[in-house]
Amino acid sequence: MALKHPRHAGRDGHGGRHLRINPIFSREPLTIPRYTLPAGELDPDVAYQVVHDELMLDGNARLNLATFVSTWAEPQALRLMAECAEKNMIDKDEYPHTAELEMRCVHMLARLWHAEDAHRAVGCSTTGSSEAAMLGGLALKRRWRQRRLAAGEPADRPNLVMGVNVQVCWEKFANYFEVEPRYVPMEGDRYHLGAREAAELCDENTIGVVAVLGSTFDGGYEPVAEITAALDDLERRTGVDVPVHVDGASGAMIAPFLDPDLLWDFRLPRVASINTSGHKYGLVMPGVGWALWRDEKALPDDLVFHVNYLGGDMPTFALNFSRPGAQVVAQYYTFLRLGFEGYRRVQRTSRDVATALATEIGRLGPFETLTGGDELPVFAFRVREDARNFSVYDVSAMLRESGWLVPAYTFPENRTDLDVLRVVVRNGFGHDLADLFLDDLRRALPRLRAQREPRRDAADSTGFTHGAGPKKTADQPVSGARGAGRGRSSRSARAGSR
Numbered sequence: 001m002a003l004k005h006p007r008h009a010g011r012d013g014h015g016g017r018h019l020r021i022n023p024i025f026s027r028e029p030l031t032i033p034r035y036t037l038p039a040g041e042l043d044p045d046v047a048y049q050v051v052h053d054e055l056m057l058d059g060n061a062r063l064n065l066a067t068f069v070s071t072w073a074e075p076q077a078l079r080l081m082a083e084c085a086e087k088n089m090i091d092k093d094e095y096p097h098t099a100e101l102e103m104r105c106v107h108m109l110a111r112l113w114h115a116e117d118a119h120r121a122v123g124c125s126t127t128g129s130s131e132a133a134m135l136g137g138l139a140l141k142r143r144w145r146q147r148r149l150a151a152g153e154p155a156d157r158p159n160l161v162m163g164v165n166v167q168v169c170w171e172k173f174a175n176y177f178e179v180e181p182r183y184v185p186m187e188g189d190r191y192h193l194g195a196r197e198a199a200e201l202c203d204e205n206t207i208g209v210v211a212v213l214g215s216t217f218d219g220g221y222e223p224v225a226e227i228t229a230a231l232d233d234l235e236r237r238t239g240v241d242v243p244v245h246v247d248g249a250s251g252a253m254i255a256p257f258l259d260p261d262l263l264w265d266f267r268l269p270r271v272a273s274i275n276t277s278g279h280k281y282g283l284v285m286p287g288v289g290w291a292l293w294r295d296e297k298a299l300p301d302d303l304v305f306h307v308n309y310l311g312g313d314m315p316t317f318a319l320n321f322s323r324p325g326a327q328v329v330a331q332y333y334t335f336l337r338l339g340f341e342g343y344r345r346v347q348r349t350s351r352d353v354a355t356a357l358a359t360e361i362g363r364l365g366p367f368e369t370l371t372g373g374d375e376l377p378v379f380a381f382r383v384r385e386d387a388r389n390f391s392v393y394d395v396s397a398m399l400r401e402s403g404w405l406v407p408a409y410t411f412p413e414n415r416t417d418l419d420v421l422r423v424v425v426r427n428g429f430g431h432d433l434a435d436l437f438l439d440d441l442r443r444a445l446p447r448l449r450a451q452r453e454p455r456r457d458a459a460d461s462t463g464f465t466h467g468a469g470p471k472k473t474a475d476q477p478v479s480g481a482r483g484a485g486r487g488r489s490s491r492s493a494r495a496g497s498r
Contacts (some may be wrong), residue, residue: 062095090323122293165215191217191370194223210246218356281350355372358379391454397460
């Protein structure tokens with residue numbers, strides 16, 4: 001059964017309303033169906049105009065401060081993508097040079113993330129970081145299962161430990177691949193996974209711990225080095241050996257350039273695999289992610305399909321078969337175009353914009369920043385407790401009137417008292433746009449302050465939080481990790497995120 005968009009719910013399956021063609025087109029037919037296949041052909045110019053006009057009602061991608069995905073690219077990158085639009089990434093025999101560019105990107109990322117032998121790196125491109133994360137989780141599960149069976153132990157109750165702030169793809173992984181998710185809840189001012197809390201949840205059935213380098217909730221890094229140290233101590237005390245997968249969907253393309261001394265990657269022996277989004281801070285248009293493993297041992301060979309091309313062996317491991325090669329080519333172009341120094345400058349600019357914008361918002365009076373954009377160029381802020389006449393959901397709705405898309409949502413269990421707005425700064429959102437955003441936010445404040453009480457709550461949220469969704473942590477054996485949250489009660493017990 002096809003999933004229905006909320007706007008289309010309740011419509012009949014026989015075409016619904018027809019669309020009347022503007023007479024200026026002066027071509028037949030005069031009407032076309034919206035929800036059934038037209039009986040005949042349309043002139044290509046008419047078909048284009050009909051689709052183009054409806055898409056004008058979408059939000060402006062450049063003003064979308066909700067998405068982490070790139071919304072700007074150089075014309076040369078877009079030209080290369082158009083030239084490769086017909087290339088299927090999986091056809092490595094037919095498109096061997098595209099496959100070669102993919103492996104060059106893998107080697108570049110392996111060096112960037114300090115793999116011991118980057119030339120022999122094990123990795124692949126994917127359609128995005130969600131697929132890459134699932135591949136990392138699947139490898140963790142298979143390695144755990146092989147160890148358990150080799151030791152004559154049962155392998156039917158795998159679990160995965162992670163913070164409640166993980167992106168929804170990890171919830172999907174646990175569901176799709178039948179792994180028990182063990183979520184560590186937020187506590188006080190800790191909005192992500194803690195090292196001690198992670199270790200306390202691990203046992204002999206734990207396939208791994210997911211550490212997030214850049215939380216979708218607030219842009220903060222999780223303490224990967226502290227987590228691996230806690231797991232080292234756990235192994236010394238109990239013999240339980242738990243690997244770490246780093247979900248670097250955003251941070252793995254920020255930290256190497258702006259935080260080179262931060263230990264989070266393959267320099268930590270317990271880190272088995274890393275994923276990232278090429279189409280986030282990798283600076284490529286949507287459609288590419290990357291998954292890398294420390295070495296061949298970290299990726300069980302029975303998960304890998306081997307393809308021979310040009311006399312060599314090409315290992316492939318992905319959930320999708322047919323997928324576009326254009327984004328991989330664009331990733332290679334961007335690596336060549338910018339180099340290390342270019343990426344450093346782009347990411348530094350984004351962070352500078354984020355920190356400056358967070359500082360100015362904090363000075364406006366009614367807002368309080370939770371994070372300052374000094375890790376990921378992402379920050380969250382909320383309405384102060386003494387500003388009782390409007391909510392973050394009112395702010396989000398009013399900014400939308402000016403074209404800005406800013407998500408408002410409730411934090412998960414134990415901190416549902418926090419209703420926040422989040423701003424994602426990406427390449428293409430510079431100081432000039434940040435100033436315009438601040439101007440519109442300032443102009444909205446008198447209207448917001450004139451309200452007697454908040455008009456919207458979480459139930460009115462449009463839900464565009466991009467993975468910052470609520471997850472239940474009840475009935476988990478976490479010692480001392482489930483105390484009550486701080487602060488005022490939530491304006492709504494319902495979460496407005498998906």
